[in-house]
Amino acid sequence: MNEFDMIKQYFQDPQLHFPHPNVRFGIGDDCASILPDENHELVFSMDTLVDGVHFLQTSNSFDIGTRALCVTLSDLAAMAATPIGFTLALTIPEAHSTWLQGFSQGLAEIAQRFHCPIVGGDTTRGPHCVITIQVHGQVKKGKALMRSGAKPGDKVFVSGDLGDGAGALSQVLENPLDSTGLAQRYFQPLPEIEFAQAIQSYATSGMDISDGLLQDLEHICRASQVGMMIDPESIPMSADLIDKVGYQRAMKFALTGGDDYRLVYTAPDCAHGIQIGEVVAEPKSVNVSGLDADDLLSTGYQHFR
Amino acid sequence: MNEFDMIKQYFQDPQLHFPHPNVRFGIGDDCASILPDENHELVFSMDTLVDGVHFLQTSNSFDIGTRALCVTLSDLAAMAATPIGFTLALTIPEAHSTWLQGFSQGLAEIAQRFHCPIVGGDTTRGPHCVITIQVHGQVKKGKALMRSGAKPGDKVFVSGDLGDGAGALSQVLENPLDSTGLAQRYFQPLPEIEFAQAIQSYATSGMDISDGLLQDLEHICRASQVGMMIDPESIPMSADLIDKVGYQRAMKFALTGGDDYRLVYTAPDCAHGIQIGEVVAEPKSVNVSGLDADDLLSTGYQHFR
Numbered sequence: 001m002n003e004f005d006m007i008k009q010y011f012q013d014p015q016l017h018f019p020h021p022n023v024r025f026g027i028g029d030d031c032a033s034i035l036p037d038e039n040h041e042l043v044f045s046m047d048t049l050v051d052g053v054h055f056l057q058t059s060n061s062f063d064i065g066t067r068a069l070c071v072t073l074s075d076l077a078a079m080a081a082t083p084i085g086f087t088l089a090l091t092i093p094e095a096h097s098t099w100l101q102g103f104s105q106g107l108a109e110i111a112q113r114f115h116c117p118i119v120g121g122d123t124t125r126g127p128h129c130v131i132t133i134q135v136h137g138q139v140k141k142g143k144a145l146m147r148s149g150a151k152p153g154d155k156v157f158v159s160g161d162l163g164d165g166a167g168a169l170s171q172v173l174e175n176p177l178d179s180t181g182l183a184q185r186y187f188q189p190l191p192e193i194e195f196a197q198a199i200q201s202y203a204t205s206g207m208d209i210s211d212g213l214l215q216d217l218e219h220i221c222r223a224s225q226v227g228m229m230i231d232p233e234s235i236p237m238s239a240d241l242i243d244k245v246g247y248q249r250a251m252k253f254a255l256t257g258g259d260d261y262r263l264v265y266t267a268p269d270c271a272h273g274i275q276i277g278e279v280v281a282e283p284k285s286v287n288v289s290g291l292d293a294d295d296l297l298s299t300g301y302q303h304f305r
Numbered sequence: 306m307n308e309f310d311m312i313k314q315y316f317q318d319p320q321l322h323f324p325h326p327n328v329r330f331g332i333g334d335d336c337a338s339i340l341p342d343e344n345h346e347l348v349f350s351m352d353t354l355v356d357g358v359h360f361l362q363t364s365n366s367f368d369i370g371t372r373a374l375c376v377t378l379s380d381l382a383a384m385a386a387t388p389i390g391f392t393l394a395l396t397i398p399e400a401h402s403t404w405l406q407g408f409s410q411g412l413a414e415i416a417q418r419f420h421c422p423i424v425g426g427d428t429t430r431g432p433h434c435v436i437t438i439q440v441h442g443q444v445k446k447g448k449a450l451m452r453s454g455a456k457p458g459d460k461v462f463v464s465g466d467l468g469d470g471a472g473a474l475s476q477v478l479e480n481p482l483d484s485t486g487l488a489q490r491y492f493q494p495l496p497e498i499e500f501a502q503a504i505q506s507y508a509t510s511g512m513d514i515s516d517g518l519l520q521d522l523e524h525i526c527r528a529s530q531v532g533m534m535i536d537p538e539s540i541p542m543s544a545d546l547i548d549k550v551g552y553q554r555a556m557k558f559a560l561t562g563g564d565d566y567r568l569v570y571t572a573p574d575c576a577h578g579i580q581i582g583e584v585v586a587e588p589k590s591v592n593v594s595g596l597d598a599d600d601l602l603s604t605g606y607q608h609f610r
Contacts, residue, residue, distance in 0.1 A: 030383035050431035078335035126355035
């Protein structure tokens with residue numbers, strides 16, 4: 001199968017390459033084109049998933065596809081943006097039709113759910129599977145939810161249970177083919193696109209939790225020039241997670257585990273989400289009641305350590 | 306060096322991450338943002354370069370950087386778009402500072418030249434170097450140069466010498482560190498952004514030549530539902546190339562070699578460029594006077610053959 005046939009068969013499928021009012025043209029020319037609504041700006045984010053680092057090639061390619069698009073779309077949720085379309089750079093050693101079929105169906109599952117069709121990309125052969133996705137969305141001009149607006153006196157909220165992403169990892173490593181139970185939070189961390197729309201008018205700052213709550217809160221503190229007092233006992237965790245790994249380990253996962261793709265945001269007040277702390281003027285760092293921050297802060301996920 | 310330090314040191318350098326009037330915000334939040342001018346649409350294209358397939362890791366990383374950004378920007382030239390900014394997904398085995406320094410300087414050289422700053426991306430560790438770049442540009446609404454507008458009676462033009470890209474390859478494979486002479490056309494195939502602006506109002510269809518003239522002309526014929534008669538003797542080739550490989554091989558490179566990143570376009574008439582043939586109604590394929598097309602058409606570069 002040549003490159004053009006592969007694109008046609010797996011990536012121009014109408015389940016994946018469907019019309020969107022803001023997409024002028026997609027696959028088939030030298031560029032794709034997006035026209036944001038009037039008074040809107042385009043926002044976009046790029047994420048790479050490497051076989052053996054961010055996923056296991058032994059997982060179902062459907063699950064790899066859902067995860068790849070979910071984690072990238074989460075950055076649009078982080079800005080309270082509405083999805084428009086995504087591009088895919090897929091590097092694979094061989095064009096296995098079963099793998100490609102499952103992968104494109106996984107992408108399509110999430111693309112349909114969040115009205116975000118594929119609009120372009122590049123497929124290349126290489127010794128190792130590498131998946132890069134760029135998502136594009138729009139937000140009213142000047143209304144993107146930034147990391148930089150938190151103010152002393154604001155409260156700190158999260159959108160849902162934390163720790164499941166990290167808690168799922170041991171299950172995934174043990175049985176990469178099982179995407180049920182906790183592992184579903186790993187393979188389908190559904191981006192909180194709708195939730196973000198609901199809090200947009202209240203929130204002063206926000207982001208998605210990908211590297212671990214504490215490390216990501218540090219990003220908000222640095223960008224907003226504030227500090228935070230976090231009450232660990234108010235952090236929501238699933239009964240599944242606590243049952244599986246115990247309260248202490250669940251708390252560690254919730255604080256530092258990463259891969260949750262929930263939203264964390266600040267607001268003077270907000271009817272949505274769960275309050276986990278407060279924004280303070282000093283010290284300009286994240287403090288967790290009853291815990292030594294140094295022990296925890298160094299454990300967020302980082303490449304190239 | 307962690308991921309954040311690497312981004313700060315090599316990719317937030319002001320030579321590479323400079324302001325652009327259409328970029329609202331770039332690196333530093335969950336998304337970057339672009340706002341096209343009024344009555345303009347955003348166009349974008351993504352290209353992947355894999356070590357050992359599209360470049361040699363033994364080349365200077367500066368040259369790898371210039372080539373990576375040039376070949377991707379060429380897709381903006383193909384649409385007659387003006388560059389705004391690019392995103393970079395870089396997967397590398399180790400964070401070698403000398404390599405990263407050269408690579409980012411190579412990117413900066415081209416970014417400065419075409420007013421196209423870096424606006425976001427992702428850096429990951431993986432066993433093999435893979436570089437994905439997405440370029441973003443703008444064009445007046447409905448004025449993008451598509452592959453689909455060629456009409457019988459139009460003439461076929463190219464923007465400059467063909468064959469140098471393929472001709473340079475043997476030199477590059479022999480001495481990956483030499484980027485002079487013909488090899489310069491391989492490492493810095495400067496995108497024809499300005500040339501495209503000049504022909505935009507005349508051209509009925511167009512694209513950039515990346516896979517080889519004949520294969521790329523087939524794309525225009527298919528999208529426009531036309532055929533073409535090409536006169537090989539009118540195809541411009543450099544004296545350097547003919548001196549080096551002889552006329553016959555130079556012609557083969559010019560017709561099928563790929564990697565040239567010149568523009569090919571159709572127009573009723575045009576003061577710019579070199580005419581190489583004509584658009585015809587039938588047969589709906591590319592015909593080269595005096596040559597058996599079947600011999601040539603199968604040789605454009607393809608992955609996954």
